[in-house]
Amino acid sequence: MTAVVVEKPHQLTLRETAPEEPRAGEVRVRVRRAGICGSDIHILHGTNPFAKYPRVIGHEFAGEIEALGDGVSGLAVGDRVVVDPVVACGHCYPCRVGRPNVCANLEVMGVHRDGGFRSRLVVPAANAIPVGALPFDVAAMAEPFSIAANVLERTGGAHAADTVLIYGAGMIGLTVLLAARLEGARCIVADIDDARLARAKEIGAARVLNVRRDNVPEAMKSENDGLGPSLVIEAAGAPHLIDEATRVASPAGRIGLLGFTAEPTPIVQQEIVKKELTIAGSRLNRHLLPRVVDWFASGRIDPSALVTQVFAARDAKDAFALIDRDPGSTMKVQLDFGD
Numbered sequence: 001m002t003a004v005v006v007e008k009p010h011q012l013t014l015r016e017t018a019p020e021e022p023r024a025g026e027v028r029v030r031v032r033r034a035g036i037c038g039s040d041i042h043i044l045h046g047t048n049p050f051a052k053y054p055r056v057i058g059h060e061f062a063g064e065i066e067a068l069g070d071g072v073s074g075l076a077v078g079d080r081v082v083v084d085p086v087v088a089c090g091h092c093y094p095c096r097v098g099r100p101n102v103c104a105n106l107e108v109m110g111v112h113r114d115g116g117f118r119s120r121l122v123v124p125a126a127n128a129i130p131v132g133a134l135p136f137d138v139a140a141m142a143e144p145f146s147i148a149a150n151v152l153e154r155t156g157g158a159h160a161a162d163t164v165l166i167y168g169a170g171m172i173g174l175t176v177l178l179a180a181r182l183e184g185a186r187c188i189v190a191d192i193d194d195a196r197l198a199r200a201k202e203i204g205a206a207r208v209l210n211v212r213r214d215n216v217p218e219a220m221k222s223e224n225d226g227l228g229p230s231l232v233i234e235a236a237g238a239p240h241l242i243d244e245a246t247r248v249a250s251p252a253g254r255i256g257l258l259g260f261t262a263e264p265t266p267i268v269q270q271e272i273v274k275k276e277l278t279i280a281g282s283r284l285n286r287h288l289l290p291r292v293v294d295w296f297a298s299g300r301i302d303p304s305a306l307v308t309q310v311f312a313a314r315d316a317k318d319a320f321a322l323i324d325r326d327p328g329s330t331m332k333v334q335l336d337f338g339d
């Protein structure tokens with residue numbers, strides 16, 4: 001079986017490894033399709049603070065159940081599943097209050113432990129989420145959309161009455177856009193790249209702003225009866241946007257943060273208190289893959305437009321080289337692990 005391994009920063013290899021047997025409470029998944037994420041690129045480049053090497057990368061993957069360990073119920077050999085990469089301890093404080101994605105002993109597949117860029121792997125049965133008859137390319141998009149589901153969950157959801165400002169028209173910004181549109185919220189997307197903004201417009205943004213040309217705070221003065229956006233999502237990873245978000249948000253507004261920068265930035269408490277803003281960080285997802293699977297299965301979100309290239313898994317190096325060389329031509333690049 002083929003595994004895509006980052007041996008050490010900047011060194012990607014394909015390895016042949018023997019399949020493991022599932023123990024009690026585990027299942028073995030025959031992986032069919034997997035998506036490459038920015039965080040996989042960071043592990044390859046040595047810029048992910050959590051990664052240990054060598055590492056089988058990959059945390060966005062779907063396939064079918066191939067073997068069941070003892071005591072597994074509700075899943076059968078042949079079931080199509082997507083795997084939730086978040087493995088939590090189940091007994092620390094965040095786990096006890098239903099926040100396993102910030103578990104004190106968190107292990108994310110493909111980051112803290114070996115992941116899904118391989119033909120077969122064993123995962124906890126609870127992490128294998130059935131997807132019915134969804135095609136594998138669609139099912140493998142559930143994890144990236146769970147990032148959007150989680151930030152909306154953390155910020156009270158996007159509703160018809162909301163005006164949503166999304167910073168960033170990369171993969172995460174666009175998944176947030178599609179999820180925020182579900183109940184009819186008005187969505188505005190800001191980015192530095194016109195091609196990305198054109199894509200955002202195509203898939204439902206009511207208004208797009210190029211921050212190199214347009215003054216976002218100025219533009220927000222005409223939104224939501226002059227109050228500014230009721231929901232702001234920071235999916236661009238630029239620290240100064242936290243301050244801008246507090247300034248443009250409407251009274252009673254919510255701000256969701258997805259960027260993961262360690263750079264300090266000033267913010268003004270008065271803006272937050274005066275308008276009683278809610279600011280929420282969002283990391284990974286808490287048990288939200290079933291919700292995303294339902295979005296896909298019901299046809300309310302079609303993620304396939306975001307899959308821009310598919311490579312055979314044995315050509316994984318070419319896939320990573322393309323993303324490095326010409327990131328503008330890619331949105332989601334997938335690896336096909338064959339039948």
Ligand code: MN
Nearest residue numbers: 037038060144
């Ligand atoms: Mn991802």
Ligand code: ZN
Nearest residue numbers: 089092095103
């Ligand atoms: Zn825990």
